[in-house]
Amino acid sequence: MIRTRFAPSPTGLLHVGGLRTALYNYIFAKQNNGQFILRIEDTDQNRKVRNADKKIIQSLNDFNIEFDEGPNKNEKYGPYFQSQRLDIYKKHYINLIKEKKAYVCFEKNENLIPEYNVETALEKIKIQKFVVKFIIKSDESITIHDELRGNIKFDLKLIDDPIIIKSDGFPTYHFANVIDDHYMKISHVIRGEEWISSLPKHVLLYKSFNWETPKFVHLPLLLNPDKSKLSKRQGDVHVENFIQKGYLKNAIINFIALLGWHPSGDDELFNLEYLIQNFSLARLQKSGAIFDIKKLNWMNNFYIKNLEVQSLYQQIIDLYLMNNNINKKNQYLAAIEYEKNNAITLIDLYNKTESYFKDSFGITTKSLRPYDTASLFTLWINHLKKIDNITSENINNIIKSSTNELGIAGKKLFIPLRLALIGKEHGPDLFTIINIIGLEESINRLNTIKGL
Incomplete structure (x- = not known):
């Protein structure tokens, strides 16, 4: 069975790159009648943010990315918080030490001093702080297959023995990741390109336990338009930031899906159901994907319009x-x-509609000076008072009266009336404006501006 996973660290809000990883893993599992697993990798206790895991889960739910297994749901291979799996990791690092596939280091004068004698090391770890390092055989190279990138060769002489257990007793990402993926029966590891350099460490750990390795897919980096890496340190790269700015969830998912993947046809606008039907690992790109905010804006406008x-x-x-x-x-x-x-966004939409409902617009006599507003506003007030219903015919008749009785037409008619009614020179036609704000409010606004 195909089993994929999304394994975020609870160090803050969900990053757009994390959403893409979760989306691709979810889609791939669903289209193959597989299962999508959520695991919280909270081994870095110093960077852990309170309730971040709950916010990440809520974000996934908001985008209809539902996990089959995870915290408080079908915990067949749980726990799904790494901080609750320390006994599992301990059993495995002890075995590696006994088999001389890993060794213990003790701190002395701010240096890590290795203890290669197994019996001595196992006694000392009961009373002293320590770290555990995994042994990389430096005289070898290793070739690992990536489903997207093909075979990748690594020179192990360039890789130091990695720490797999930290001095606080928690495992590093590399160690916990491999053990959890094995016991949770993950068949495909789909993650970001930044993890390629760690791939030999992971594969060698699998080999040290005589476990079968999953298939690996490393997604392209997310890049700014200037080709620099899209980073959490840049600020607005979290999913929640875009939602708060007024981007629709459907537009975000659509946009995120195209960051590194494209369908076989020319379609660029589609929903989650379409993705489940049409997504293919074979159509992933290797090169970095540009995070183009202009394209997101275009998509968001499309979804708002519809x-x-x-x-x-x-x-x-x-x-x-x-x-x-x-x-x-x-x-x-x-x-x-x-x-x-x-x-473009919901905030933009709100700002555009807000002018219809403001009590005042800050209009000054200076802005109205080029126009004959006194007679124009008086005519409109009198005519509006005489009508019971707002119709395009009624409003067009008043426009004709303005021209016939006052000789005012075109910009000299429309601009001062828009300024008086919505505080803007440009906007909808007068029928639309008056229909939105109502007869009584239109008369009140004209009276107010007339009195300046």
Whole structure:
């Protein structure tokens, strides 16, 4: 059976690279009727962030990436927190020491002094702090097959004996990773390219236990447009950052899926179901994948344009951008319907609709000086008071009256009215504006600006 895993460290929010790794592992398992496992690699206690594991799990759930096994779910091969598996690791490093495949080092004058006598080492570790190192035979080379990159040759003379047990008693990534993948029956290890250099250590550990190695797939690096590596230290590279900025989850998944993979056709816009049907390891690229924010913006605009206004309204509320204003909900929905075609993010959409509902716009007499606003606003106020329903015909009749009675048309008509009604020179047609904000509010705003 195909069994893949996502094994994040709980050191913060979910990175976009982590989301891609989880996504590819999930898709590959699902399309092969396999199982997707979540394991929390919390062996680095100094960098562990409280509740980070819960936030990572929540992020995966938000994107409908559901694990078959993991913390508190079908714990067949658990525990799924590495910090709870220390006894398992201890049994295995003791065996390696006894078989002289690893050795113990003790600290002296800030140096690590190896103790190669097995009996002495095993006695001393009961009372002294120690680390354990795995023996790499330096006179050999090793060739390892990667499902994406083919055979990769490593010169073992260039690799130092790695620490597999730290002085705090916790295993290093290399050691725990191999043991857990074996006992959790992981068939395919799909992870980032940055782990290629660690591959010989992992394979040699498998060999030291006489275990079968899984198949390896190392995904391309995520790069900035300038080809530098996309790094956590750069700030906004966490999934939660993009959600808070107003990017839709469907757009994020679509965008992330294309960072290193492409379908056989020209399709660029698709959902998770499409990915499960069409994803293929054979179509992964080896070279770095550019994280192009312009493409994400384009995708997000597409998804916003095609989403129901009620859903957009609710998502804006969920981002705490506004309260659920029942009294003005219909006006908000109408504003969203008009503005969504040109919105990049939910925040952008909110900002575009906000002008319809502001109490004031900071309009000054200077901005209105080029226009004959007194007579124009008076005419519009009087005509709006006479109509009961807002229709395009009614508004067009008032526009004609402005031209026939005052000789005002074109920009000299539309710009001052938009400034008075929504605080912007450019925007929707007057019927759309008045229909959104309502007759009474339109009259009030014209009266307010007229009084400047």
